[in-house]
Amino acid sequence: MSIAEMIDTYWLYVLIGQYPNGPLGGLALTVLLAALGLMLALPLGIALGVARVSGRAWLRRPVTALVYVVRGTPLLMVVFWAYFFLPAVTGHKTDQFNTMLTALVIFDAAYLAEIVRAGLQSLPPGQRLAAEALGMTRGQSLRLVLLPQALRHMLPSLVNQFASTIKETSIGTIIGLSELSFIAGQVNAQVLVQPVAVYGTLAGCYFVLCFGLSRIAQAVERRSGPRGPGVAMRAVTRSSWTDRFRAFMRGGLRNPVSSLSRRARTSQ
């Protein structure tokens, strides 16, 4: 079978699997799984990240231990645990999609927690002190002052995390989930004589998705200006007046709080 015939025969199978005559699969399932996984992991990741910097030891210590355990274990191990434990928790047999989704949510949440923690810790302490001085409770200062700033800087990391999650979904092959890599294996088993073309195409599909996302992340990063108050301050003090003007317009119009603190600190 030539490469042209192969593409002609299998392109729809690679895109959506056996859908609508069977379960959704292929590239569509890969993207769906990654998007769902990241969306469900985000709230959990924020909660874990906030708990990681909490002043309450009974909350911080177990969450820290959980994050360390998940980050020290391969994703495949988390997948196997989900495979074993989900039926015990839910009471009935779990399919591959939900097993993989659960593992991705747990795994990504632990990684997002570290991004959130880094974002919170990179804020100048004055932000929290000012919020407290205004009479806000801990919850209010977190919700109204700290998290909005920390999460704004997280946006490029989130897009990059989406690319990582797409790459992680390939692990689903090992438990027989019919995502992109699994479909490639099926096509290879049927065609037999074109392994280079089949697996080259597989790599090409992932490359287009993930490279595209990483470019989007860079564009988002450029648009949202220099990341972190410290970086912004250095950029302002070292650059020419035109750069300074642009940095002020960029930061000042969007984010009055951080531009105020930036000006206060450069004048010292």
Added chain:
Amino acid sequence: MFFPDADVMPELDFTPLLHGQFLDWLAAGVRLSLTLTVLALVLALPLATGVALARLAPSAPFAPLRWLATFFIEAVRNVPLLAHMLFWYFAVPELLPDGLKARLYAGNVEAAAALAALVVYTAAYMAEDIRSGLRSVPAGQWEASRALGLGFIAALRWVVLPQALRATVPPLISQTLNLWKNTSIATVVGAAELMYQAQRVESASFRGFETFALATATYLGVSLLITALGALYQHRFPARPAAH
């Protein structure tokens, strides 16, 4: 009486796994996982250094070299390791001449494919860490050491590298941690590393919980060891902001 439904939930028993055949299988798995990690690290480091230097090469005569290095890094990092392994296992042997192919299939082709994929994947990540480590040394350091009469090698050896290493080693250690965890994916091409052997023991012993608990503890133990190594290095050689 403490476990009224003990017949539904069998008690945990690690003893069958801790001697005889099952222990041998698991130990062989740990050995191969560690071997893959060490070999891949040793082979990836020079490759990564080469790619990093190619990306930093002056653009005038070396522009194609820079493009090539950039292409390598982007192409490798944007494809999942699992797809790399499948490619090295199913496709690459087809590209080799027949004699070499026969020799490869006579040996441990699964472990060889896994190793090749791990080396390339790890090198692409490490190249970026090495590059940013070298770039973290300001140009003034080069200029000052040359002004003091040091040659290229001497400036590299005594001034630039000692500063660059402090910035490079911690990310390289965390890449080594990723490498250790990534060896688990080799199970997809049937390399008999820890994850593969754990599945084998699980299906032979029907002790899934105990088997995966042991495997998880092993992965976690080595991971924590590597993390501790990184913390130790940063404690002994704290990163210092370079003078400009």
